[in-house]
Amino acid sequence: MINRYHPLKTCYSENPVMVIDTNASHSDLLDAADQRLRAASDLLETLYCLCFKQADVKDIPNIVNALYLLVQDGCDLLEVAKQRPAQPAYS
Incomplete structure (x- = not known):
């Protein structure tokens, strides 16, 4: 039996x-995953287009942390969505 509330891997506390x-609809889980993964992708695209000579070295850990949170949360959401069957479409 799956617990209703699945903790994100990005949580650092015991609670x-x-x-x-996990009772959320399949489409809601996929939408939330899509939102986070697209945000990470957009941030990476922005960074790719920037000149890193203008960047401050102290910003790099902040950027990496933001990307990690977005990607890991998106992956966690996809994992839960894979465990839930999609609802059949009705015509």
């Missing part, structure tokens, strides 16, 4: 406050 509701 997670950020969780995924």
